[in-house]
Amino acid sequence: MTAETQHSDRSPIDDTRIAEWQEALFSQTPKDILRFAHKQFDNIAISFSGAEDVVLIDLATKVSDRVQVFTLDTGRLHAETYRFIDQVRSHYDLDLEILSPDQSRLEQLTREKGLFSFYEDGHKECCGVRKVDSLKRKLPTVDAWITGQRKDQSPSTRAEVNVVEQDLVFGSDDNPLVKFNPLAHWSSQQVWEYIRMFDVPYNPLHEKGFVSIGCEPCTRPVLPGQHEREGRWWWEEATLKECGLHAPQQTNQTG
Numbered sequence: 618m619t620a621e622t623q624h625s626d627r628s629p630i631d632d633t634r635i636a637e638w639q640e641a642l643f644s645q646t647p648k649d650i651l652r653f654a655h656k657q658f659d660n661i662a663i664s665f666s667g668a669e670d671v672v673l674i675d676l677a678t679k680v681s682d683r684v685q686v687f688t689l690d691t692g693r694l695h696a697e698t699y700r701f702i703d704q705v706r707s708h709y710d711l712d713l714e715i716l717s718p719d720q721s722r723l724e725q726l727t728r729e730k731g732l733f734s735f736y737e738d739g740h741k742e743c744c745g746v747r748k749v750d751s752l753k754r755k756l757p758t759v760d761a762w763i764t765g766q767r768k769d770q771s772p773s774t775r776a777e778v779n780v781v782e783q784d785l786v787f788g789s790d791d792n793p794l795v796k797f798n799p800l801a802h803w804s805s806q807q808v809w810e811y812i813r814m815f816d817v818p819y820n821p822l823h824e825k826g827f828v829s830i831g832c833e834p835c836t837r838p839v840l841p842g843q844h845e846r847e848g849r850w851w852w853e854e855a856t857l858k859e860c861g862l863h864a865p866q867q868t869n870q871t872g
């Protein structure tokens with residue numbers, strides 16, 4: 618099989634097919650992977666939050682005229698990030714879907730535990746309400762999604778990321794979901810070379826030492842030589858540093 622093979626019969630995508638796609642796409646460029654993904658799936662969306670995701674949007678707009686993008690507004694982002702999101706929306710003329718947390722669940726959490734419970738008992742609960750619940754609402758409405766995950770973002774949690782995989786966290790037998798990670802094999806340096814080369818918009822916080830940028834209370838700049846994930850949830854163990862969006866596939870957990 619080649620990367621040009623199409624999923625034209627719309628039959629369920631099983632592990633065998635995913636394995637074939639993994640083999641075919643392994644050494645393809647991110648642009649080719651995005652072209653392939655958009656050929657296979659009419660209803661496919663890019664999840665946008667960080668620098669990698671804007672590279673994906675930039676590439677996707679070069680291979681498809683029906684690029685669908687969503688982002689999660691946790692309510693706790695930096696002011697710079699909100700402006701950046703809107704800049705990306707205008708720059709690419711996106712019909713950007715901005716997903717907010719469920720109001721009643723959020724009010725219950727903040728009433729019971731206040732606004733900074735994650736410093737006391739971990740980020741899982743707050744990320745669950747502010748991010749994962751929104752994804753659980755969005756992902757059943759698509760057949761596949763595209764993320765900016767890279768293997769080298771986190772040796773503890775992302776070393777096994779494939780360019781394409783069955784999403785066992787948000788998908789199910791009844792509602793299968795495919796996840797594409799076109800930048801899985803790219804380094805941070807390659808991402809930033811692309812951003813500079815093609816004048817891709819980026820979050821101005823990157824100029825202040827922030828590398829991996831999430832919510833304001835849970836993100837801090839890193840020093841030269843520090844790994845980018847050390848700037849996220851720094852009070853927790855490295856193996857717990859996922860927000861639930863990309864929990865390890867084999868565990869089928871959202872943490």
Ligand code: SF4
Binds near residue numbers: 739745748833
């Ligand atoms: S990153 Fe922090 S503030 Fe944002 S949802 Fe997770 S725990 Fe809450």
